[in-house]
Amino acid sequence: MFIEVRKNSQIFQDSNKTYYPEDETEVSSVVKELYKKNLPTELIGTGSKSFIGNKIQSANKLSLSKLSGIVEYLPEELYIKVKANTPLEVIEKELKINNQELAFEPVDFGFIERGKSNIGTIGGYLSCNFAGSRRFKVGSARDHILGFRGVNGKGEVIKSGGTVVKNVTGYDLSKLVTGSFGTLVALTEVVLKVLPKKKLSNTIIIHTEDKKLVNELFEKISSSSSEVSGAVYIPDEPEDKDYKNNKEMIFKFNDLNSNGSFLGLRLEGDKAAINEKTKTLVSELELNKMNTSILDTHQSVPFWKKINNLELFTETKNNLLRAVIPPSKGDELMQKLGNKYKYYVDWCGSLYWIEVQAKKNMKIVEIKKLIKELGGYLTIIKTSPDYDYEETIFTVDDTRLLISEKIKKSFDPKRVFNPGRMYRGI
Amino acid sequence: MSELVLPKINKETVSKKEYIFKKLAKIINPENVLSHVDEIKPYETDALAAYKQTPLVVVMPENTQEVSNILKFCHKENIKVVPRGAGTGLSGGALPLQDAVLLSLGKFNKILEIDFENKCVITQPGVTNLGLTHAVQHKGFYYAPDPSSQLACSIGGNVAENSGGVHSLKYGTTTNNILGVEIVMMDGTICKIGGKTLDQEGYDLMGLICGSEGLLGVITEVTAKILKKPQVVKAALIGFPTIEEGGNAATEIISNGIIPAGMEIMDKALIEATDNFSKAGYPRDAELLLIVELDGTESEVDGLLKEVSSICKKNNCSSLKLSNNEKERLSFWAGRKAAFPACGAMAPDYYCMDGSIPRGKLAEALLEIKSLSKKYNLPVANCFHAGDGNLHPLIMYDGGDKEQLRKTEEFGSEILKACVRLGGVITGEHGVGVEKRELMCEMFNDKDIQQQLDIKKSLDEKNLLNPGKVYPILRKCAEEGRVHVHRGEEKFPDLPRF
Numbered sequence: 001m002f003i004e005v006r007k008n009s010q011i012f013q014d015s016n017k018t019y020y021p022e023d024e025t026e027v028s029s030v031v032k033e034l035y036k037k038n039l040p041t042e043l044i045g046t047g048s049k050s051f052i053g054n055k056i057q058s059a060n061k062l063s064l065s066k067l068s069g070i071v072e073y074l075p076e077e078l079y080i081k082v083k084a085n086t087p088l089e090v091i092e093k094e095l096k097i098n099n100q101e102l103a104f105e106p107v108d109f110g111f112i113e114r115g116k117s118n119i120g121t122i123g124g125y126l127s128c129n130f131a132g133s134r135r136f137k138v139g140s141a142r143d144h145i146l147g148f149r150g151v152n153g154k155g156e157v158i159k160s161g162g163t164v165v166k167n168v169t170g171y172d173l174s175k176l177v178t179g180s181f182g183t184l185v186a187l188t189e190v191v192l193k194v195l196p197k198k199k200l201s202n203t204i205i206i207h208t209e210d211k212k213l214v215n216e217l218f219e220k221i222s223s224s225s226s227e228v229s230g231a232v233y234i235p236d237e238p239e240d241k242d243y244k245n246n247k248e249m250i251f252k253f254n255d256l257n258s259n260g261s262f263l264g265l266r267l268e269g270d271k272a273a274i275n276e277k278t279k280t281l282v283s284e285l286e287l288n289k290m291n292t293s294i295l296d297t298h299q300s301v302p303f304w305k306k307i308n309n310l311e312l313f314t315e316t317k318n319n320l321l322r323a324v325i326p327p328s329k330g331d332e333l334m335q336k337l338g339n340k341y342k343y344y345v346d347w348c349g350s351l352y353w354i355e356v357q358a359k360k361n362m363k364i365v366e367i368k369k370l371i372k373e374l375g376g377y378l379t380i381i382k383t384s385p386d387y388d389y390e391e392t393i394f395t396v397d398d399t400r401l402l403i404s405e406k407i408k409k410s411f412d413p414k415r416v417f418n419p420g421r422m423y424r425g426i
Numbered sequence: 427m428s429e430l431v432l433p434k435i436n437k438e439t440v441s442k443k444e445y446i447f448k449k450l451a452k453i454i455n456p457e458n459v460l461s462h463v464d465e466i467k468p469y470e471t472d473a474l475a476a477y478k479q480t481p482l483v484v485v486m487p488e489n490t491q492e493v494s495n496i497l498k499f500c501h502k503e504n505i506k507v508v509p510r511g512a513g514t515g516l517s518g519g520a521l522p523l524q525d526a527v528l529l530s531l532g533k534f535n536k537i538l539e540i541d542f543e544n545k546c547v548i549t550q551p552g553v554t555n556l557g558l559t560h561a562v563q564h565k566g567f568y569y570a571p572d573p574s575s576q577l578a579c580s581i582g583g584n585v586a587e588n589s590g591g592v593h594s595l596k597y598g599t600t601t602n603n604i605l606g607v608e609i610v611m612m613d614g615t616i617c618k619i620g621g622k623t624l625d626q627e628g629y630d631l632m633g634l635i636c637g638s639e640g641l642l643g644v645i646t647e648v649t650a651k652i653l654k655k656p657q658v659v660k661a662a663l664i665g666f667p668t669i670e671e672g673g674n675a676a677t678e679i680i681s682n683g684i685i686p687a688g689m690e691i692m693d694k695a696l697i698e699a700t701d702n703f704s705k706a707g708y709p710r711d712a713e714l715l716l717i718v719e720l721d722g723t724e725s726e727v728d729g730l731l732k733e734v735s736s737i738c739k740k741n742n743c744s745s746l747k748l749s750n751n752e753k754e755r756l757s758f759w760a761g762r763k764a765a766f767p768a769c770g771a772m773a774p775d776y777y778c779m780d781g782s783i784p785r786g787k788l789a790e791a792l793l794e795i796k797s798l799s800k801k802y803n804l805p806v807a808n809c810f811h812a813g814d815g816n817l818h819p820l821i822m823y824d825g826g827d828k829e830q831l832r833k834t835e836e837f838g839s840e841i842l843k844a845c846v847r848l849g850g851v852i853t854g855e856h857g858v859g860v861e862k863r864e865l866m867c868e869m870f871n872d873k874d875i876q877q878q879l880d881i882k883k884s885l886d887e888k889n890l891l892n893p894g895k896v897y898p899i900l901r902k903c904a905e906e907g908r909v910h911v912h913r914g915e916e917k918f919p920d921l922p923r924f
Contacts, residue, residue: 164783272725
């Protein structure tokens with residue numbers, strides 16, 4: 001069947017059975033053929049996050065890597081329109097020239113996979129809808145997509161949204177497509193909301209081993225009007241020397257004693273605003289009673305970069321879980337995790353990155369059950385080589401699964417795109 | 427008003443009215459099922475009062491299970507259902523159908539849980555937008571989206587329409603400010619989406635429901651995010667001698683890296699109208715008035731106000747006032763908030779448009795509207811949420827004059843088409859409803875619309891939930907549908923609309 005497609009297709013396909021369409025029209029033509037022949041296909045960009053999700057059993061691949069480039073960037077309108085497979089680095093570089101940024105702070109998954117940066121393309125990033133440390137303040141990737149163009153599973157070019165922030169014209173498909181792991185649409189073009197970069201960043205470090213206090217501080221920070229834009233807790237692991245050394249190496253800053261557990265909270269703005277916010281926080285959090293230090297902007301910026309690169313779990317051979325809980329359940333979760341797992345907490349107490357050792361898959365089941373009981377959800381981001389895929393990678397209930405199946409069908413009735421990547425049957 | 431095409435009436439349903447009434451009275455408390463003409467008349471329209479239709483029956487369920495049972499019954503019997511919140515929508519999204527059950531969420535009016543620890547409120551959908559803020563403000567918190575009708579509009583309706591407000595650029599619209607919803611599908615399935623966590627895994631069903639105008643499910647519970655009030659809020663009131671200079675200043679404020687909490691523009695016609703009406707003390711010699719509101723810490727706000735002032739001076743502003751206290755800040759807004767009633771006082775009728783344009787195209791849009799105003803010989807006043815690009819031209823006309831009414835409709839259509847041409851959209855915050863249904867083709871082609879219809883079909887295969895709304899029935903860009911507000915006919919004359 002595959003040869004037949006190749007014979008009929010004008011689009012280049014290499015020896016790995018990968019199509020490389022040059023533009024949206026070609027994407028549409030390829031998908032029309034795949035649809036006609038009923039051929040399940042994996043959508044790929046640069047493959048930076050291909051290790052996330054279930055394994056796909058498909059002979060064909062559709063690379064969107066040639067759909068790259070900035071289409072239109074209007075800094076004063078606060079949006080950038082790009083072809084979907086534009087590398088995030090290119091976009092971030094362009095925005096930086098105009099003192100702007102993607103406020104959701106994209107996470108670089110390259111470090112956990114290969115030990116170095118590999119942040120991938122915007123299309124791939126949106127398909128996963130992950131957000132960095134600023135999430136609790138500014139929203140996730142889905143809150144920053146204004147519109148898109150793409151090809152559905154029948155090969156039809158469709159679009160939704162636009163370039164303006166206020167738009168209620170029809171269903172908001174941009175949100176639906178974001179986080180769909182390429183199971184609904186092959187994105188060809190996206191419009192993103194961009195925001196001004198804050199002038200300076202400072203990080204207040206609070207050294208404490210008292211987990212109850214940490215959760216109290218998270219609560220106070222999120223109740224403060226000081227606009228804290230990052231709050232992370234890195235617990236110590238005194239029994240694992242390698243991990244401890246690694247941690248101390250990663251967080252080696254002049255003004256940070258990374259020996260022990262610490263909480264870092266970020267303030268952004270101009271100098272006067274940061275000073276004012278710091279003063280307020282010192283009183284609100286009673287910081288005078290604690291062991292603290294401050295990272296200036298030259299230390300603060302790389303500090304948060306390391307957090308968002310997941311550098312603590314660089315090249316991990318173990319399972320890496322991403323759990324999101326209501327922050328009030330932090331005490332309970334920390335108690336249960338005890339010192340059995342290596343983890344750290346981001347998003348001001350909402351997001352937990354937890355490492356589960358290889359050959360201990362049963363522990364994942366236990367943690368997942370616990371997270372669900374706490375009202376949260378869990379995604380297995382990276383699996384150890386022995387992972388058996390008996391436990392689902394994502395968390396979903398029956399009703400939502402049923403609705404998701406129906407929606408999948410409306411975009412991609414023959415399940416051409418990434419079948420099984422998220423859930424069985426989708 | 428042009429004739430409105432609605433879905434084909436199912437005569438069998440109409441003929442079974444008695445049977446349906448009796449059945450529904452068994453499913454829920456009979457007192458909550460209304461069918462007498464006197465009882466159902468108040469439901470015949472929403473705030474788009476130009477269109478009226480009495481429903482078959484009105485049901486007012488009291489809990490989610492009742493909603494589910496009603497929908498299950500209607501699904502089985504092929505009966506259409508139109509959900510309704512507070513009925514303050516301006517695009518006819520809750521317009522009843524002759525052969526449909528009108529499902530009012532009016533009894534879902536309780537706040538279920540206030541969770542300060544997790545910064546959220548779980549509420550029933552009938553609670554008003556302002557009701558949410560009132561419930562949490564004693565601890566210094568608030569709910570961010572602030573549509574002008576917030577005193578009366580319900581949070582469920584806000585979700586259905588993805589309502590915004592004047593602070594949308596900085597704080598987002600409804601979709602960015604809720605954490606979860608409970609919905610009931612047309613077949614009666616109850617589905618919980620999201621919860622007290624940030625984001626959710628899998629398809630963003632909450633994102634899909636937000637702004638779906640009651641076509642995909644009935645919202646029965648909302649988990650809304652609450653924010654701590656900013657430390658300081660201050661505003662500037664700036665007059666400009668030309669539209670271009672004012673527009674340039676607004677654009678320059680944004681390109682200088684300032685994100686105002688709110689930024690509003692009014693043209694000369696509206697400055698005069700509102701100043702006459704509310705004695706706001708606006709600079710009447712100005713061609714364009716800009717209100718910029720900033721929030722944050724004291725020094726941050728003062729610093730930004732300084733920057734805003736210097737940008738405005740550079741752009742040749744003719745007057746500049748900074749608010750020295752809360753009273754003064756509110757006085758800056760007084761005229762702006764009276765914009766709609768002020769227009770109402772100037773002509774027998776006014777007609778409010780709602781389009782979005784890129785901020786930088788404002789001068790172009792206003793000049794085009796000005797020339798259209800001449801072409802149609804109808805006065806128009808413009809207000810513009812300059813932060814987020816949402817334009818509200820108010821056309822003044824006399825609805826008693828059939829020819830003027832026709833011309834007004836044409837004028838309105840041309841404005842929205844111009845918005846699309848300038849890179850914008852046909853509705854920024856009022857929704858499509860029945861009003862702009864046929865104009866959807868200005869923005870979307872058949873394939874785009876078909877994809878949306880396929881989603882609708884996948885979740886409501888019999889097309890029973892709120893049919894005839896949002897998507898074109900005629901499938902051509904017919905000249906129909908716009909927001910008319912007729913004095914005396916308006917459902918909520920006291921509500922500020924901005």
